[in-house]
Amino acid sequence: MIYGGRASGLLYLSPYLVGLAVFTLFPFVASLLLSFSDYRLQDALSAAQLVGFENYAAIVHDRTFGKSLVVTLVYVFVTVPLKLAFALFIAFVLNFRLRGINAFRTAYYLPSILGGSVAIAVVWRYVFAGDGLINQALAVLSANPVNWLGEPAYAMVSIVLLRLWQFGSAMVIFLAGLQGIPADLYEAARLDGASHWQVFRRITVPLLTPVIFFNFIMQVIQAFQEFNGPYVITGGGPLKSTYLLPLMIYEEAFKYFEVGYASALSWCLFVLVAVFTALAFRSSKHWVFYAQERGEGGQ
Amino acid sequence: MARSSVQLAGVAKQFGSTVVIRDVTLDIAPGEFVVFVGPSGCGKSTLLRLVAGLEQPSAGAIHISGRDVTHEHPSKRGVAMVFQSYALYPHMSVAENMAFGLRMLGTPKAEIATRVTAAAQTLQLEALLDRKPRALSGGQRQRVAIGRAIVREPDVFLFDEPLSNLDAALRAQVRVEIARLHARLGATMIYVTHDQVEAMTLASRIVVLNGGRIEQIGAPMDLYRLPANRFVAGFLGSPRMNFLPARVAAAGEHGVDLEVAGETLRIARRLAARAGDIVTLGVRPEDLSLAHAQDGAAHNGILRGEVSLLERLGGEALIHVTLRGTQAETLVAKLAGDVSLSARQPIALKLDGAACHLFDDAGRTMT
Numbered sequence: 001m002i003y004g005g006r007a008s009g010l011l012y013l014s015p016y017l018v019g020l021a022v023f024t025l026f027p028f029v030a031s032l033l034l035s036f037s038d039y040r041l042q043d044a045l046s047a048a049q050l051v052g053f054e055n056y057a058a059i060v061h062d063r064t065f066g067k068s069l070v071v072t073l074v075y076v077f078v079t080v081p082l083k084l085a086f087a088l089f090i091a092f093v094l095n096f097r098l099r100g101i102n103a104f105r106t107a108y109y110l111p112s113i114l115g116g117s118v119a120i121a122v123v124w125r126y127v128f129a130g131d132g133l134i135n136q137a138l139a140v141l142s143a144n145p146v147n148w149l150g151e152p153a154y155a156m157v158s159i160v161l162l163r164l165w166q167f168g169s170a171m172v173i174f175l176a177g178l179q180g181i182p183a184d185l186y187e188a189a190r191l192d193g194a195s196h197w198q199v200f201r202r203i204t205v206p207l208l209t210p211v212i213f214f215n216f217i218m219q220v221i222q223a224f225q226e227f228n229g230p231y232v233i234t235g236g237g238p239l240k241s242t243y244l245l246p247l248m249i250y251e252e253a254f255k256y257f258e259v260g261y262a263s264a265l266s267w268c269l270f271v272l273v274a275v276f277t278a279l280a281f282r283s284s285k286h287w288v289f290y291a292q293e294r295g296e297g298g299q
Numbered sequence: 300m301a302r303s304s305v306q307l308a309g310v311a312k313q314f315g316s317t318v319v320i321r322d323v324t325l326d327i328a329p330g331e332f333v334v335f336v337g338p339s340g341c342g343k344s345t346l347l348r349l350v351a352g353l354e355q356p357s358a359g360a361i362h363i364s365g366r367d368v369t370h371e372h373p374s375k376r377g378v379a380m381v382f383q384s385y386a387l388y389p390h391m392s393v394a395e396n397m398a399f400g401l402r403m404l405g406t407p408k409a410e411i412a413t414r415v416t417a418a419a420q421t422l423q424l425e426a427l428l429d430r431k432p433r434a435l436s437g438g439q440r441q442r443v444a445i446g447r448a449i450v451r452e453p454d455v456f457l458f459d460e461p462l463s464n465l466d467a468a469l470r471a472q473v474r475v476e477i478a479r480l481h482a483r484l485g486a487t488m489i490y491v492t493h494d495q496v497e498a499m500t501l502a503s504r505i506v507v508l509n510g511g512r513i514e515q516i517g518a519p520m521d522l523y524r525l526p527a528n529r530f531v532a533g534f535l536g537s538p539r540m541n542f543l544p545a546r547v548a549a550a551g552e553h554g555v556d557l558e559v560a561g562e563t564l565r566i567a568r569r570l571a572a573r574a575g576d577i578v579t580l581g582v583r584p585e586d587l588s589l590a591h592a593q594d595g596a597a598h599n600g601i602l603r604g605e606v607s608l609l610e611r612l613g614g615e616a617l618i619h620v621t622l623r624g625t626q627a628e629t630l631v632a633k634l635a636g637d638v639s640l641s642a643r644q645p646i647a648l649k650l651d652g653a654a655c656h657l658f659d660d661a662g663r664t665m666t
Contacts (some may be wrong), residue, residue, distance in 0.1 A: 187353050188386040192400035192451075193374030202399075206390040291389040291433065 035264035041257035048260070055264035065265070067240050068248045075156070075244055076223040076276075079163040084215055087167040088208075091174035092200075105175070112168025121162065121232035125149070128158040128233065149234055152241030159229040159242050170215045177211030178204070209288040217280055224273045245269050303364040303377065303454035303487045304329045305350060310359035312345055312511075319345045321511040323359070327489065327504075332481050334490045336498040336534070337508035343491045344459055346508070350489060351380050351457050364454055374403075379448035380457040383464065385440045387432040387447070394419075394428040397447045411450075418449040421480075438469045445480070458490040462497065474500060495535050499523070507531050529662040532581050538617060540581045540656070541630035547576040555657070560622040564600045566652045570665045578665065581656035584617065587632035590647035600650040602630070606642050620646055 010017070035055055039048035059065050094105050114120050127133045128148035135145040148154045181204060189199045205212075227246040230236050236243035236251075245265065253262035305327040312320040320342045327333050335343040348354040350361060352373035360369045368376045379400075387396050394415055401411045419425045422442045432440055441461060448456055458477070462470045478501055481488055492498055498505050499519045507514040507522065507530070515527040519535075526532035532540045545559040554567040559580050572578065590601045607629065608619035614636045622628040632648055640646065657665040 182384065182386070184382050184384050184386040185388060187373075188380070188382060188388070188447075189399075189403075190353070191351060191373045191378070191380050193372075193403040194399075195403075198403060203388065289390040 031263040031266055034260050035267050037260045037263075039260040041253065041259050051260070055261050056268075058261065059264055059268060064240065064243070064248065065268075068243045068245050071156075071241065071243055072224065072245045075160065075163075075226065075242075076220060078156075079160050079223050079226075080216065080219045082160070083164050083167055083170060083219055084212065086164055087170035087215070088174050088212075090167060091171045091178055092204075094171070094175055095178045105172075109168040109172060111165050112171075118228055118232055121228045124158065124162050124229070125233045150238055152239050155234045155238060155242050159226075159233055162229045162233065163223065163226065170219060173211055173215055174208070177208050181207050206289050207291070210290055213280070213284050213288045217277055220276050220280065221273055224269060224276075245272075304362075305455055305487060305489065306360075306362040307346075307350070308360045308362070310346070310349060310356045310361060312342075312349060312354060313357045319511050320349065320356075323511075323513055325506065325513065325516065327487060329487055330485045332488045332490065332501055332503045333506060334492060334498040334502035334504075335506050335508055336492055336495060337514075338534070339493060341508040342511040343493075343508050347380075347457050347459055347489060347491045350376075350455070351378055352376050353380075374400075377454035378457055379451045379453035379455075380459065381441075381444045381448050381461045383460040385432070385444040385464075387440060387443055389432050392429050392431055393424060393435070393443050393446075396432070396443055397450050400447065400451045414450045414452070415446075418446040421449065421483075422446045422476075437465050438473060441465065441473055442476075445477070449480075449484075454487065456486055456488040458488065460491055460493070462492070462494070477501060495537060499535065505535075507534060509534075525664070526656065527664055529579060529581065529658040529664075532656055532658070532664070536583055538584050538631045538633065540583050541587075542658075543580045543582070543622075543628060543630065545578050545580040545657075547572045547574055547578060549574050550576075554652075557657075560602055560604075560628055561624045562600075562602055564650055564652060564655070566655055566657065568653075570657060572657065572665055577660060579658040579662075581658060582630070582650055583654065584631045584633035586651045586654035587630070587634075587648045588651070589634065589638070590649040600652055602648045602650060604646060604648075606640050606644045606646050609640060609642055611636055616640075618646070620648065 034048065036050055036052060037048040038051045038054070039045070090108055094101060094108060098104075111120075129135075130145065130147065130150075132148070134148065138145055146154055148158050185203055185207075186199060189203050194202065225246055226244055227250065230242040230244050230247045231250070234242040236247045246269070249262050249265045249269065252258045252265060305325075307323050307325040310320060310323045311318070323346060335346055337343050345354060349356050350363075352368070352371060356369065360367055362368065363376055363378070388399065391399065397415045397418060398411045401414065406414075415428070416425075419428055422445060424439070424442055424446055427435060427439060427443070432443065435443065441464075444461070461477075462473055465473060474497060477490075481501075490497070490501060502519050504516060505519055505522055506516050509530050515522055515531045517525075522531060523535050526535065529542065533542070543559050545557045545564075547555055548558050548563065549556040550570065550572045552569065554565055555570050555572050557564045557566065557578070557580060564580070587602075602620075602622055604620040604622040606618055607621045610617040610619075616634050616636050616638050618632045618634055618638070618640060620630055620632060622630065630648075634640075659665050
């Protein structure tokens with residue numbers, strides 16, 4: 001179509017709309033319906049039987065779910081603050097004007113490009129293995145080797161560290177936020193006699209709260225969805241100590257073929273993430289500072 | 300309010316290989332209002348930042364109240380600065396902004412409250428103390444920035460182009476407020492601007508900077524009447540001084556006879572000029588007047604040309620004149636607002652020889 005119009009507009013949008021319909025909306029609706037069904041993966045979709053809230057009732061009584069929920073919450077509560085603090089620290093350091101700073105910024109961002117991949121998770125498994133890199137380093141220091149992947153507490157540490165290692169994207173966003181703080185505010189604070197720590201606490205952090213909030217929401221969502229680390233490194237073990245909810249959903253669907261139950265679990269995870277996000281948004285009124293009112297022009 | 304002196308001795312500043320300030324020596328007396336003025340890039344803001352301690356000099360020393368503060372932390376110099384952008388902390392209320400410096404110094408809360416209240420009264424900010432900067436107008440923000448400086452009771456106030464973000468009407472108003480504030484506090488103030496009107500109206504003394512050097516220091520009217528060189532003459536005054544190439548026809552006890560734009564002009568002062576010298580004649584627009592018939596008869600100090608543009612400002616009119624026999628030589632005359640002239644009309648302007656300035660080929664004023 002040569003002339004502009006509604007149809008040609010839709011045509012331009014169609015690749016996205018088709019993708020949205022096939023890969024997002026359809027699975028979204030299908031999983032909601034399946035969560036109220038008894039459906040096993042090997043059966044035809046027509047064999048699915050509506051069972052009402054049976055799957056959800058089963059979840060409430062499922063001890064594995066309880067364990068997985070606790071493990072997931074621990075993982076989220078530990079990794080999100082640690083990763084944000086670490087990313088902010090590195091961004092702060094990389095915000096100094098030094099010779100060759102861009103090379104450092106690139107080097108620090110690289111793990112994020114690689115970090116989420118299965119390949120790095122495999123590398124991580126070897127790093128934390130009994131005769132892996134870390135234990136060899138400990139041996140050099142004459143320290144006893146640690147059973148990283150065999151002890152529940154240490155296994156959690158290994159997947160937490162993998163998550164921390166992927167700090168790059170949060171760091172880049174923090175760095176952009178830091179660079180958006182006008183330099184004359186720091187100069188005014190210097191003249192006012194504020195120490196470096198006071199400047200950080202009273203100027204930098206308050207002005208960075210919109211960025212901290214954004215990163216917090218993104219990191220909470222991503223942490224709840226973590227799958228590669230526990231799947232590749234620990235397999236959810238030992239004793240289900242790293243059995244995060246996405247791994248449980250995966251196993252219910254593709255190991256035990258209980259797609260109806262897995263769908264119900266997915267919706268529980270979705271509600272959990274939605275509740276946490278909503279709580280974060282409600283709390284943001286009290287701690288997130290926006291320099292401009294919404295809709296207000298630049299000053 | 301403390302009154303304090305500031306001395307700069309041989310101060311220089313380099314950024315890499317770029318020299319921004321060259322060997323500046325300057326004494327500022329207690330209670331003086333000194334304005335650093337000059338075109339963009341002349342180093343005036345850098346000089347102020349050196350006094351503030353936000354930059355370290357590459358050479359020289361800075362004393363405040365007789366104390367060497369060259370390597371002191373900015374907060375220990377007894378200075379307070381008002382920034383061009385105001386630099387108000389956007390997440391703090393007006394009161395918190397004003398109190399921040401005192402809190403950092405560990406001042407007791409009761410004293411902070413007293414000082415903030417007093418400064419707010421001085422600047423009529425009482426009703427705004429709980430507001431955030433984003434809820435203030437430009438002029439109010441500027442007053443808060445000044446209030447933040449006042450509460451610290453500094454020895455020296457530093458202003459870095461504080462009016463440049465305000466509209467013209469507000470600029471005139473805040474300018475008057477700053478002048479009143481100086482009169483009331485009697486504190487030493489250093490003020491940076493590129494606006495010669497601010498410099499002329501506010502300063503006890505003006506420091507004209509160009510290329511990182513001081514061109515001239517003096518009281519505003521002294522600089523206006525007796526500029527040391529063509530740069531200062533051109534920088535101070537609005538509209539700027541007219542410059543015309545001229546040739547010395549004769550020089551002696553009677554003064555100097557000039558040939559300028561095909562006319563002759565006698566400057567009845569003894570000047571160090573010799574016949575044949577090529578010089579620059581400087582004449583301010585307000586020193587030109589319409590020539591009458593009897594002036595024309597004498598044929599002395601009359602410039603003839605054609606009105607190329609007329610700008611009526613109300614009380615006065617700016618007449619742009621292309622001189623006869625030239626294409627490029629244009630001068631501007633400031634005449635009465637109701638002068639009956641129109642574009643492309645022939646015009647004869649009378650120069651007041653006593654008010655004319657002569658500059659040699661190096662741009663220095665000839666005396």
